Amino acid sequence: MRIKEVKLRKVLNSFAKPTLEVEVNGVFSSLPSGTSKSKHEIGDVDVDSVLRRFPVRSLIGKEVNDLRDILEVEKEFLRYGNAALALSLSLVKALAREEGKKPYELFGKKGRPIPLVKIVGGGKHARGPDIQEFLVFPKRRNPKSIFLCSEFFHHVGKILREKKTLFGRDLEGGWVTSLKDLEVLKLLREEIDEGGFKLELGVDIAASSLFDGKYHLMGTKGREEMMKFVRSLMKDYDLKYVEDPLEEEDYDGFRELSKEGFVCGDDIFATNPERLRPVARAAIVKPNQVGSLEKTIEFVEKVRELNMMPIMSHRSQDTEDPILTHLAIGLGIPMIKIGISGGERTAKLNELLRVS
Known part of the structure; x- marks a missing residue:
């Protein structure tokens, strides 16, 4: 799958607070937030800062063909905190759609939680x-x-x-x-x-x-x-x-x-x-x-x-x-x-x- 389009936007979570949504090739994923948090969490992203700084253009044209490729792309964006996670999850959805699969199928198991x-x-x-x-x-x-x-x-x-x-x-x-x-x-x-x-x-x-x-x-x-x-x-x-x-x-x-x-x-x-x-x-x-x-x-x-x-x-x-x-x-x-x-x-x- 070739990454053709990437968009970042500010959206609302269930508590009407801003959070980050990342869209890749027309599918998107958004970040949740906790109220009761561990002091060992990496913390929420500063949405406005990420929107200003995130290098969207560097993603355009990249080829992503399996989960391993997605994880390699993620490594390049870890400095942007949880924005890297939102990107990875959007890529999972986009690749699954490209291959006519459900997102869970990219991970190799089918559990029954x-x-x-x-x-x-x-x-x-x-x-x-x-x-x-x-x-x-x-x-x-x-x-x-x-x-x-x-x-x-x-x-x-x-x-x-x-x-x-x-x-x-x-x-x-x-x-x-x-x-x-x-x-x-x-x-x-x-x-x-x-x-x-x-x-x-x-x-x-x-x-x-x-x-x-x-x-x-x-x-x-x-x-x-x-x-x-x-x-x-x-x-x-x-x-x-x-x-x-x-x-x-x-x-x-x-x-x-x-x-x-x-x-x-x-x-x-x-x-x-x-x-x-x-x-x-x-x-x-x-x-x-x-x-x-x-x-x-x-x-x-x-x-x-x-x-x-x-x-x-x-x-x-x-x-x-x-x-x-x-x-x-x-x-x-x-x-x-x-x-x-x-x-x-x-x-x-x-x-x-x-x-x-």
């Missing part, structure tokens, strides 16, 4: 509970289980409304409630069990956002008290997924908690192969944390080498671009974390339904 979806939000995403995300995922590996998650989402919303504790939705489409952390967990656990929903329950504590030398989760807690509290949550509410239970430098604490439950690391790894250690059972994959498609692929491969599970994830300030779904499928990732409500979320879930 199950959805990990937010039901209730808190933390930096919403006023309410300290825990940032209350999550569910289906017990059975079936892409159409998206509808089971959707049914449960609306079921919980109805109950919160009846209790007069519902106050809208958060950045990722999760319900916002005045209920406290343990009240939310109790409600979700009871509704799953009593309603016969074939779902597992999990949380993203996002502990780094609650840490300033001590943890501020339902009061103030030191490290040992926090670990004891997380253990009690796993046991009392039968949690099958616990993301970021401790702050992002506590490798030893992650290792200890992972012996007792399914612990996933996000901020601690930041999709950076150099930060990855076998201290959790799973690792979140957010390409814009590292700003490179090549580094993202390297990270996923290393996660597998360490016998951990990679989990593809959206960001709180996302866009309607469904490329994340194709990355999850094409890289053979078994789970994809996406909100269940909001156009920027359903764009990815609907793409999963189409492809699967």
